[in-house]
């Protein structure tokens with residue numbers, strides 16, 4: 491069984507995350523996604539809300555194989571712990587692929603016990619606009635004995651930051667925009683957007 495593991499800050503989740511999940515769904519037996527805290531970042535919204543938005547993102551997906559699920563109990567600051575939990579869930583025999591965007595390649599060597607982590611998973615890198623994949627960065631991961639594959643998909647040119655900082659609602663799907671308004675999330679962002687609109 492080939493399992494794709496995809497963790498995201500989901501602050502908020504975007505159409506870019508959804509496209510990646512759709513692509514993975516067509517290529518893996520099972521796709522597990524979860525909302526996580528990232529030790530290198532601060533987050534604007536509570537984890538519970540981010541997980542709820544991720545569930546809306548999956549519910550909105552047209553994945554005919556129905557093999558994508560939010561598996562929130564995998565969530566951890568440390569992906570090594572996530573993989574340990576995944577192994578308890580699906581067993582040692584399954585083949586695990588950790589999915590990251592190309593923006594994380596340079597940060598990856600600083601992750602918790604990265605060599606241990608890279609021994610237990612394959613790494614799939616999704617090219618992201620604005621984040622070229624440099625040979626030297628790949629070599630650094632290979633030195634840590636990482637087994638790398640590059641996805642044939644290039645991610646959309648959207649990000650959670652573009653929504654948080656510039657109110658780029660095109661990055662989001664409608665049910666998540668509705669949830670954000672209903673729950674009064676990203677209020678500073680709303681105020682900024684309104685000020686822009688008033689000018």
Ligand SMILES: Nc1ncnc2c1ncn2[C@@H]1O[C@H](COP(=O)(O)OP(=O)(O)OP(=O)(O)O)[C@@H](O)[C@H]1O
Pocket residue numbers: 497498499500501504506507589590591592593594616617618619644645646647648649650651652
């Ligand atoms: N458009 C995209 N193309 C390729 N990879 C992406 C894209 N969006 C997110 N990812 C990858 O998905 C994972 C989760 O990303 P994350 O939730 O941090 O989204 P983000 O848009 O980068 O958020 P932020 O702007 O808050 O950093 C990371 O591995 C990231 O590299």
Ligand SMILES: O=C(O)c1ccc[n+]([C@@H]2O[C@H](COP(=O)([O-])O)[C@@H](O)[C@H]2O)c1
Pocket residue numbers: 496497498499500526527528529530531566567568569570594600601602
């Ligand atoms: O294991 C680590 O040390 C580690 C360091 C930074 C990020 N991560 C994980 O990387 C995933 C993507 O993070 P993000 O913030 O880019 O969405 C998410 O599952 C984080 O928990 C993991």
